[in-house]
Amino acid sequence: MTNSIHEIRDADCIFITGSNTTEAHPVLSYEVIRAVKKGATLIVLDPRRIPIVKHATLHLQPKPGADIYLFLAMAHIIIRDGFLDEPFISQRTEDFALFEQSVKAMTPERAALETGIPAKQIEQAARLYAMGQRSFGSSIYEDSQTAPYRGHSTILYAMGITQRSNGTDLVHMLANLAMLGGHLGKPSTGVNPLRGQSNVQGACDLGGLPNVLPGYQPVTDAAKRKTVAEKWGLTDLPAQLGLTVVELTQAAETGQVKALWVMGENPMLSDPDVTHVESALRNLDFLVVQDIFLNETAQLAHVVLPAAASLEKDGSFTNTERRIQLLQPVVKPPGEALPDWQIIGAIAPKVEARLGHDRPDGYWDYGSSAQIMTEIAEVTPIYGGVSYERLVGQGLVWPCPTPDHLGTPILHVGQFSRGLGRFYPVELHLPAEQPDEEYPLILTTGRVLYHYHTGTMTRRSDGLDWIAPRGYVEVNPVDAEQIGLQDAGQVWIVSRRGKVRTQARVSDKVAAGVVFLSFHWKEAPANRLTQDFALDPIAKIPEYKACAVRLESTKRKGKKIKNSGAG
Ligand SMILES: Nc1nc2c(c(=O)[nH]1)N[C@H]1C(S)=C(S)[C@@H](COP(=O)(O)OP(=O)(O)OC[C@H]3O[C@@H](n4cnc5c(=O)[nH]c(N)nc54)[C@H](O)[C@@H]3O)O[C@H]1N2
Ligand SMILES: Nc1nc2c(c(=O)[nH]1)N[C@H]1C(S)=C(S)[C@@H](COP(=O)(O)OP(=O)(O)OC[C@H]3O[C@@H](n4cnc5c(=O)[nH]c(N)nc54)[C@H](O)[C@@H]3O)O[C@H]1N2
Numbered sequence: 103m104t105n106s107i108h109e110i111r112d113a114d115c116i117f118i119t120g121s122n123t124t125e126a127h128p129v130l131s132y133e134v135i136r137a138v139k140k141g142a143t144l145i146v147l148d149p150r151r152i153p154i155v156k157h158a159t160l161h162l163q164p165k166p167g168a169d170i171y172l173f174l175a176m177a178h179i180i181i182r183d184g185f186l187d188e189p190f191i192s193q194r195t196e197d198f199a200l201f202e203q204s205v206k207a208m209t210p211e212r213a214a215l216e217t218g219i220p221a222k223q224i225e226q227a228a229r230l231y232a233m234g235q236r237s238f239g240s241s242i243y244e245d246s247q248t249a250p251y252r253g254h255s256t257i258l259y260a261m262g263i264t265q266r267s268n269g270t271d272l273v274h275m276l277a278n279l280a281m282l283g284g285h286l287g288k289p290s291t292g293v294n295p296l297r298g299q300s301n302v303q304g305a306c307d308l309g310g311l312p313n314v315l316p317g318y319q320p321v322t323d324a325a326k327r328k329t330v331a332e333k334w335g336l337t338d339l340p341a342q343l344g345l346t347v348v349e350l351t352q353a354a355e356t357g358q359v360k361a362l363w364v365m366g367e368n369p370m371l372s373d374p375d376v377t378h379v380e381s382a383l384r385n386l387d388f389l390v391v392q393d394i395f396l397n398e399t400a401q402l403a404h405v406v407l408p409a410a411a412s413l414e415k416d417g418s419f420t421n422t423e424r425r426i427q428l429l430q431p432v433v434k435p436p437g438e439a440l441p442d443w444q445i446i447g448a449i450a451p452k453v454e455a456r457l458g459h460d461r462p463d464g465y466w467d468y469g470s471s472a473q474i475m476t477e478i479a480e481v482t483p484i485y486g487g488v489s490y491e492r493l494v495g496q497g498l499v500w501p502c503p504t505p506d507h508l509g510t511p512i513l514h515v516g517q518f519s520r521g522l523g524r525f526y527p528v529e530l531h532l533p534a535e536q537p538d539e540e541y542p543l544i545l546t547t548g549r550v551l552y553h554y555h556t557g558t559m560t561r562r563s564d565g566l567d568w569i570a571p572r573g574y575v576e577v578n579p580v581d582a583e584q585i586g587l588q589d590a591g592q593v594w595i596v597s598r599r600g601k602v603r604t605q606a607r608v609s610d611k612v613a614a615g616v617v618f619l620s621f622h623w624k625e626a627p628a629n630r631l632t633q634d635f636a637l638d639p640i641a642k643i644p645e646y647k648a649c650a651v652r653l654e655s656t657k658r659k660g661k662k663i664k665n666s667g668a669g
């Protein structure tokens with residue numbers, strides 16, 4: 103996030119798109135609701151009538167993938183109607199003229215024609231967001247010197263934006279909208295991705311990506327690579343880019359990758375097109391899985407390494423607002439399970455010896471996780487001032503480059519990291535697999551409140567299993583009627599990759615032509631249906647949010663399950 107979580111409560115306008123905030127970020131969603139109760143406007147742009155919609159001033163409901171028309175039209179309107187923050191644009195940005203040209207053709211009328219959403223609503227969304235208009239009450243930021251007053255607007259987004267074959271473009275588009283309204287570098291504004299796992303932010307910060315070293319230093323930058331290598335007792339590090347998750351699986355299938363060490367992931371259920379994933383994993387010469395449970399992927403492994411869970415070890419998590427926080431163990435790990443870093447530390451010297459790396463004796467003998475943080479600070483400029491002593495209490499928000507630096511809760515204050523903020527013209531691009539006669543519906547996948555991903559952890563909980571014991575697909579009554587499907591009846595969902603059977607929930611939560619299935623259920627694995635051929639060209643993320651399917655009746659009515667997922 104560019105800004106902090108608590109700032110959301112003071113925003114004048116909140117624009118949520120591609121985030122099922124109350125189900126996937128329930129704690130943070132209270133900040134949104136709190137702001138709305140104090141008079142903030144809330145715009146939700148989402149193909150489903152998700153629970154946060156009940157607090158919304160405006161809900162725009164395009165089909166999956168059609169949001170691009172609305173974003174472009176909103177920019178068109180902001181420029182056409184003069185809702186721009188002109189001083190911000192002239193002083194802090196570049197390439198505005200190029201961008202203006204790129205949205206000229208996307209009139210609200212054209213976007214309305216393409217999406218079925220009335221032009222008036224798109225105009226309302228553009229004005230509310232750009233001007234930061236409240237529905238009642240006064241802004242805590244109001245300054246009588248500036249007229250007309252421009253409120254503080256914030257954008258919250260998540261996987262509905264990024265899990266797309268044009269995800270990077272869409273994020274650029276949200277940044278373009280924020281720059282048009284001058285909603286960056288001030289409190290309660292920003293472009294705020296709500297990150298997923300407890301420490302996904304930390305994993306990326308520390309180089310858990312195939313193209314960067316710790317602190318987002320490109321592996322292709324020779325000087326930076328050398329500095330890090332020297333701290334690690336080596337003369338240099340590999341300069342070529344690694345493979346991303348989906349590329350790895352594809353490389354395993356062709357035999358280019360021969361061995362894989364999977365730590366804390368369950369690709370047999372979470373990667374796209376799992377039929378492919380299974381044949382790829384079976385094709386490996388050697389598969390190691392390091393996990394806290396014997397998940398579906400571990401069942402294919404040659405070696406399974408038992409890891410300690412988060413409550414059984416110390417360390418740190420970096421959350422979605424870039425806050426680095428200490429983690430304390432509350433129970434001991436069972437059996438032979440060890441913290442991940444100790445497992446790696448025990449195996450790494452043996453691997454290095456076989457590879458012929460020459461490291462000082464005892465190089466991998468970290469005495470504690472605090473000592474690892476000392477090394478992190480040395481090789482990661484944005485964590486340069488971080489130590490365990492300083493993390494006690496509230497933690498620290500990076501960038502925190504030096505031991506006396508207090509952290510940076512708001513990014514881009516006064517200046518962007520690259521200097522001027524650049525407007526990126528974005529092209530119209532729709533999901534790779536479009537519905538046709540044979541597969542007339544769009545499947546979109548995601549989460550429900552009561553379960554976490556592939557269910558390795560949450561489906562072991564009796565309480566959660568009682569509330570949400572099994573999966574279901576959300577179907578609009580119009581599409582259900584086509585095949586004589588009733589609420590709670592069984593149905594096949596069929597894509598070009600495979601088919602799964604599950605229970606139907608017939609309601610207008612999804613629009614006609616759209617079905618929603620979450621990927622928590624191994625009995626009806628959503629990723630048997632998704633495709634892995636269309637990746638975002640930059641982030642290489644698969645298009646989990648849209649593929650073409652059809653429904654087939656099983657002629658079984660089924661019984662409605664009690665207590666099944668009030669979410
Ligand atoms: N309960 C629970 N919470 C979780 C998780 C969990 O498994 N369970 N997982 C965590 C993780 S790792 C992550 S990444 C986050 C994910 O958090 P979210 O991204 O909020 O969750 P999703 O359910 O993947 O879907 C996001 C929203 O995108 C919408 N959407 C679908 N297609 C489109 C589209 O074309 N355009 C737009 N604008 N929106 C679209 C969906 O309707 C949905 O409301 O959740 C985290 N929190
Ligand atoms: N169709 C579809 N597919 C999706 C998505 C979607 O929206 N739709 N979302 C995608 C997203 S955003 C995500 S983040 C992925 C998630 O996909 P995965 O990360 O593959 O799913 P999880 O079930 O969270 O798997 C985590 C594994 O880590 C283990 N684990 C937990 N704690 C520890 C630990 O401390 N150490 C070790 N070694 N292991 C541990 C758990 O037991 C579990 O087996 O799924 C992706 N797949």
Ligand SMILES: [Mo]
Pocket residue numbers: 298299
């Ligand atoms: Mo995620």
